[in-house]
Amino acid sequence: MQKKQNVIVSKEMLIPFILxxxxxxLWGFANAVTDPMVQAFKKVLELSNSQAAWVQMAFYGGYFxxxxxxxxxxxxxxxxxxxxxxxxxxAAGALLFYPAAVTEQFWFFCLGLYILTFGLAFLxxxxxxxxxxxxxxxxxxxxxxxxxxxxPVGLIAGLFVAQQFVLKNLQSDxxxxxxxxxxxxxxxxKTSDLLVIRDPYVILGLVILGVFVLFLVNKxxxxxxxxxxxxxxxxxxxxxxxxxxxxxxxxxxxxVGAQIMCWTYIYQYAEAIHMDSVTAGYYQMGAFIIFTxxxxxxxxxLKFVSSGKLxxxxxxxxxxxxxxxxxxxxxxxxxxxxxxxxxxxxxFPTIYGIALRDLTEEQSKVGSAGLVMAIVGGALMPKLQxxxxxxxxxxxxxxxxxxxxxxxxSFILPLLCFTYIAWYGRKVFSSYDNEYK
Numbered sequence: 001m002q003k004k005q006n007v008i009v010s011k012e013m014l015i016p017f018i019l020x021x022x023x024x025x026l027w028g029f030a031n032a033v034t035d036p037m038v039q040a041f042k043k044v045l046e047l048s049n050s051q052a053a054w055v056q057m058a059f060y061g062g063y064f065x066x067x068x069x070x071x072x073x074x075x076x077x078x079x080x081x082x083x084x085x086x087x088x089x090x091a092a093g094a095l096l097f098y099p100a101a102v103t104e105q106f107w108f109f110c111l112g113l114y115i116l117t118f119g120l121a122f123l124x125x126x127x128x129x130x131x132x133x134x135x136x137x138x139x140x141x142x143x144x145x146x147x148x149x150x151x152p153v154g155l156i157a158g159l160f161v162a163q164q165f166v167l168k169n170l171q172s173d174x175x176x177x178x179x180x181x182x183x184x185x186x187x188x189x190k191t192s193d194l195l196v197i198r199d200p201y202v203i204l205g206l207v208i209l210g211v212f213v214l215f216l217v218n219k220x221x222x223x224x225x226x227x228x229x230x231x232x233x234x235x236x237x238x239x240x241x242x243x244x245x246x247x248x249x250x251x252x253x254x255x256v257g258a259q260i261m262c263w264t265y266i267y268q269y270a271e272a273i274h275m276d277s278v279t280a281g282y283y284q285m286g287a288f289i290i291f292t293x294x295x296x297x298x299x300x301x302l303k304f305v306s307s308g309k310l311x312x313x314x315x316x317x318x319x320x321x322x323x324x325x326x327x328x329x330x331x332x333x334x335x336x337x338x339x340x341x342x343x344x345x346x347x348f349p350t351i352y353g354i355a356l357r358d359l360t361e362e363q364s365k366v367g368s369a370g371l372v373m374a375i376v377g378g379a380l381m382p383k384l385q386x387x388x389x390x391x392x393x394x395x396x397x398x399x400x401x402x403x404x405x406x407x408x409x410s411f412i413l414p415l416l417c418f419t420y421i422a423w424y425g426r427k428v429f430s431s432y433d434n435e436y437k
Contacts, residue, residue, distance in 0.1 A: 013134045016220050020134075021147045023083065023127045027120045027212065028154025029161075030090070032288065033200055034059050034164040035260070038382075039267040039277055041249065043172045044193045045106055049268065050386035056260060058110035060378035062117025063124070071369030075232075079126045080220040086122025087212040089115060094205030098382065101198035104190065112201070124372045128352055129364040141307050141353030145299040148349040152292035159288055161200050163281035166399050168197045188251045190279040202258050225406055235366050238359075244428065248355030251424040252374035254417035255347045255380030258318075259323060261414050263287065264382050265407065268389060269337055272397040272407045274332055283334055287341040293344030302350075308428030311350050315422035318343035322415040326408050333408065340414070347421060356427055381417075385410045 009017045024328045035056065038128060042052035131147040139391035156275025167173065171189045175181065181189070220393040239245055272281035301310055321343060324336030354369055356364045388410040392398025397405035 007135065008139045008146060008274060009135060013221070015218075017131070017134050017143075017147070019218060020083075020216065021150050021218070022132050022152040022211070023123050024147050025154035025157070026090070026208070027123055028151040029158035029204070030094075030116065030120060030154075031059075032155040032158030033162045033166075033204070034158075035284070036159070036167055036267065036277070036281065037197065037266050038196055038264050040166060040170060040173075040193070041106065041109070043170065043277075044190055044197070047106075048385060048386075049389045049396070053264075053383040053386040053390050054106075054110055055113065055266060056382045058113045058381045059117050060256070060260065060375050060380075062114045064373050064376035064379065066118040066121035067125055067369040067372035067375075070122040070372075071366050072232075073122075074126055075365050078220075079130045080215065082122050082126040083215055083220075086119045086126065086213060087215065088207055089119030089122065091119070091205045091208040091212065093117070093119060094201045094208065097198045097201035097205075101194045104194055109197075111295050121372055121375075124370050124375075125365075126242050128349075128371070129297050129356065129368040132353065132364065133390045137357065140357065142299060143349060144349040144353050145295065145302060145346070148293070149295045149299060149387045152288055152345070154294060155288045155291065157283065159281065159285050163278060163285070165200055166196055167277050167281055168276075203387055222405065232366070235363050241366055243359065244353045244358070244431075245370075245423055246349050247427070249370045249374050251351050251421050252348070252355070252371050253377035254381075254420050255351060255377070256375045256423075257377030258417035259344050259348075259412040260378035260382050261385050261411070262322075262337060262344070265385060265389070265410070266334075266337060268396045268407050269325075270417070272405045273334065275334075283338055290338060291341040291345045296340035297342075298346030298350070306429055307354055308425045308430075310346060310425075310431060311354070312422050312425030314346045315418045315425055318418040319415060319422065322411055322418060325411045326415070327402075327404060329404065329408075336410075343418075351421075351424075355374060381413055388413075391418045 038052045038055045041047060041055055042049065070082060070086070073085070093112050093114070096112030097109065100112050118388060127147070128144065131144050135143055138342040170193050172193050192357070266284045267277055267280045268288065270277075270283065298310065298314070305313075318340050321336050321340040325333055325340065327333075328336055355371060356367050359367050389396055389407050391401075391406050399406055401409040
């Protein structure tokens, strides 16, 4: 009996688990292909850093708005139906890039991203607790880390597409002073570049429609708890009283904010040391590879180290890397920024697993919504970091603060985020982890 409990995924759940795991790669792709678009739109549409950050505001704001409705829907219906709706919205938002490129309106692209992430909210609200529920509670955090290990595969694929098929083909990036061109030349380049940005999203939308069909024709298990569905107000009351959960939601807000800041502003950090966007993309690719390695290492270490303690260790190491990012100038500071990704790899699924660990399946559906809504940190904090970078103007190194460019000092925000996460891991370890030894 003990041996069966230690199995991460049983044979009868293997195929459903593989299908659900594929979703982690799909939203990883969307995340990675969108991050470089902040820099792309900034160049093509002549935006400031804070204006270009509306890309992330739209992308991650969609999570916040749709996560709770998605959870309410899945309380009544099934994970499979929720996944199908999520895939449909994902495809619709991606395909909206076609008319957006025709109109050449920035708000239209943001609308497409907003609807796309309605779909991602459904997928994440379903897939994360579904993965947790596909086996015993003792191995739930390991199982979610295993599923999340495929998220970086999507990240690497998305960045490869963004780098090779978007950034390399942007004519505006080849012009030393795009804003100085005459209006006719700028219009021709803008039209061409917006088509380049459009194409990967339209192709992605068509691929997602194919995945929709795959889920439609396959059977997915749906467990039901005995005693019927609990009252929603009672579920909220249980969640609000659970400090491990409520503090975990805040930890997730700050983690996602830190992750998106560290990945999005790699390009601005590289710009400050006179590195072009394509070369900066290779560093982001390195960050994703290190993130993938870190996820594998973290999943393995969870067999021997409690989740709270390991989360604390990774957050403390992340703080050291961010301090290096701020105060080490030049390419070595960029190396330090890339190194943060190793530390971040463990955080999302571990916080997720800790926060939902004591909840029933029905409570987890609603609790999952709160953790997915926490992704709004990826909308708010990059915007705030963009404001810091714009202190001296639209450049990234217009003024120096503490003898470093403003883009360096803006990474004080991720540093504060990791400080709280380290504290949360310490609290979990000291207060709760002993219950699971």
